[in-house]
Amino acid sequence: MERPQSDFLYNRMGPWPQPNPVLPFTEFPAVVNIPRKELMKYELNIGVRYYTQIFYYLPVALWYGINHAGLAKVSDEEFVDMLCVRSFSKFLTKLKRDQIEKYLPGIDMSRLPEGREYYVNDLWLMSRLKPQEGCYTAATVCLFARSDDHKYGFEFLANFCLPYGEPMEKGTVLYPEDNDAWDLAKYHALLGCANRLVLSTHSFLHFPMDTVNAITKTALPKDNLLQRLLLPHFEFSLELDLGVLTSWESPIKNHWELPYTGLTGDEAGIAQLFVDAYMGMKDRHLTYPPYHFWLAPQVPDTEYGRFQIEYYDCIERFTKKVLSKLTDDDKWYIKKWADYISSWLNTNPHMKEEDKQDIKKRFPTGDEIFEEYSDGFTVLEKVTAKIIWDVTVGHASDHYDYGQMDVHKVPFRLRVPAPQGREVHHYSQKSLRTWVDAYKQRMCWKMFFIPTNVTLLQDMAYDFNGDPELDAYVRDFKKDLHATEKGLKEKGIRDFIPLNQIARSIQY
Ligand SMILES: [Fe+2]
Numbered sequence: 001m002e003r004p005q006s007d008f009l010y011n012r013m014g015p016w017p018q019p020n021p022v023l024p025f026t027e028f029p030a031v032v033n034i035p036r037k038e039l040m041k042y043e044l045n046i047g048v049r050y051y052t053q054i055f056y057y058l059p060v061a062l063w064y065g066i067n068h069a070g071l072a073k074v075s076d077e078e079f080v081d082m083l084c085v086r087s088f089s090k091f092l093t094k095l096k097r098d099q100i101e102k103y104l105p106g107i108d109m110s111r112l113p114e115g116r117e118y119y120v121n122d123l124w125l126m127s128r129l130k131p132q133e134g135c136y137t138a139a140t141v142c143l144f145a146r147s148d149d150h151k152y153g154f155e156f157l158a159n160f161c162l163p164y165g166e167p168m169e170k171g172t173v174l175y176p177e178d179n180d181a182w183d184l185a186k187y188h189a190l191l192g193c194a195n196r197l198v199l200s201t202h203s204f205l206h207f208p209m210d211t212v213n214a215i216t217k218t219a220l221p222k223d224n225l226l227q228r229l230l231l232p233h234f235e236f237s238l239e240l241d242l243g244v245l246t247s248w249e250s251p252i253k254n255h256w257e258l259p260y261t262g263l264t265g266d267e268a269g270i271a272q273l274f275v276d277a278y279m280g281m282k283d284r285h286l287t288y289p290p291y292h293f294w295l296a297p298q299v300p301d302t303e304y305g306r307f308q309i310e311y312y313d314c315i316e317r318f319t320k321k322v323l324s325k326l327t328d329d330d331k332w333y334i335k336k337w338a339d340y341i342s343s344w345l346n347t348n349p350h351m352k353e354e355d356k357q358d359i360k361k362r363f364p365t366g367d368e369i370f371e372e373y374s375d376g377f378t379v380l381e382k383v384t385a386k387i388i389w390d391v392t393v394g395h396a397s398d399h400y401d402y403g404q405m406d407v408h409k410v411p412f413r414l415r416v417p418a419p420q421g422r423e424v425h426h427y428s429q430k431s432l433r434t435w436v437d438a439y440k441q442r443m444c445w446k447m448f449f450i451p452t453n454v455t456l457l458q459d460m461a462y463d464f465n466g467d468p469e470l471d472a473y474v475r476d477f478k479k480d481l482h483a484t485e486k487g488l489k490e491k492g493i494r495d496f497i498p499l500n501q502i503a504r505s506i507q508y
Pocket of ligand 1: 202206395399508
């Protein structure tokens with residue numbers, strides 16, 4: 001099966017994963033040697049956009065900041081919508097009643113309704129993020145009960161709040177009747193949610209795919225059907241992720257002299273959030289488990305999760321059809337591909353032993369890749385659908401939904417300390433955030449959060465060498481994508497990102 005170098009992209013000297021240059025033992029592998037051709041394409045399509053936005057959007061963002069100092073009121077209803085229905089619902093963890101006191105110590109259990117399902121949004125990551133002078137952070141844990149009357153409805157019951165740097169016993173459980181303290185703790189929870197999405201869980205969509213991206217390009221021959229299927233979904237991403245990870249100008253380095261760095265915390269503090277996401281948090285493995293690859297998307301039992309699964313199923317139908325046409329040569333190389341990837345992605349030192357044995361919870365090996373899976377799909381069909389879902393719908397919907405949240409309500413910095421009791425000194429809405437905080441967050445929102453698409457999923461084109469059957473599958477896929485979007489409405493599921501806004505790869 002050995003084939004000449006010329007059968008491979010970049011003469012088989014293309015990108016490959018290596019230990020992460022910034023955090024080699026506590027973060028995802030990274031890809032640092034990127035072909036010049038790909039770098040140029042990225043600079044022309046995306047890099048240039050960042051530089052031009054700094055100039056043309058700056059006056060817009062400044063004007064926004066001047067007019068939006070402070071924060072707008074957030075009702076409980078809106079808060080629940082963000083944390084239990086929309087993208088922040090990814091952080092919900094179901095708890096048994098007797099587990100609640102661990103996450104909300106001091107809670108009055110007699111207040112909790114009996115016989116309900118309980119969920120927490122544990123924003124403990126904020127206990128690790130030291131704020132800069134003049135800013136404040138706090139760990140919060142929001143407790144919800146699923147409503148009896150609506151499948152996706154939740155009731156907000158309590159919020160445990162512990163200001164940064166304080167011992168556990170200084171934490172306070174707040175309830176809806178606590179008025180100003182309750183509202184202030186909600187802003188701290190929203191700050192925690194923004195950090196958890198942007199600097200923690202969203203990394204699961206970006207960085208593992210760099211390994212898959214590089215190995216697909218280098219280890220599979222150019223005529224391999226799997227490479228032809230995946231290649232368009234991998235454009236721009238290696239360059240983007242490397243920039244985020246290593247560039248001095250990266251927003252996650254948070255150099256305050258730059259106009260778009262609106263985060264709280266210094267470079268090391270922010271890096272710790274990524275490490276905690278990858279390694280998991282000791283003593284809180286239920287809410288912060290160590291990262292491992294999942295064969296299928298892991299989504300919450302919420303409307304946002306249902307939305308993801310509808311699209312994943314659509315993609316899975318497509319991968320099943322395309323991959324039915326693999327040749328023996330394709331398969332031989334795909335086994336090697338799976339072995340290479342699994343040797344890089346299943347290496348988290350904190351991964352539990354039982355998870356290492358479970359094919360659902362890691363990247364499959366070459367020996368497993370063509371096994372039948374229990375629901376009528378092969379392991380390869382599932383993992384390929386997972387990859388395409390990850391870099392398209394999974395990734396873009398996080399950006400789109402978060403981008404739709406009001407910058408005037410979901411902060412990146414707070415200037416009023418979190419409650420240290422159920423009563424707080426009165427604070428004005430204006431004092432919650434400065435106009436500079438608002439303008440920088442708006443810049444960051446424009447440049448990095450809202451989707452700025454170069455190529456779209458709905459316009460997919462694959463180089464299948466003119467194979468009429470495969471080209472027909474692509475046409476069917478596009479129709480199925482539109483039918484899926486239409487079907488969401490019929491099933492009463494919110495359209496968290498319009499199909500015409502879903503990029504075909506990770507482009508932001
Ligand atoms: Fe992203």
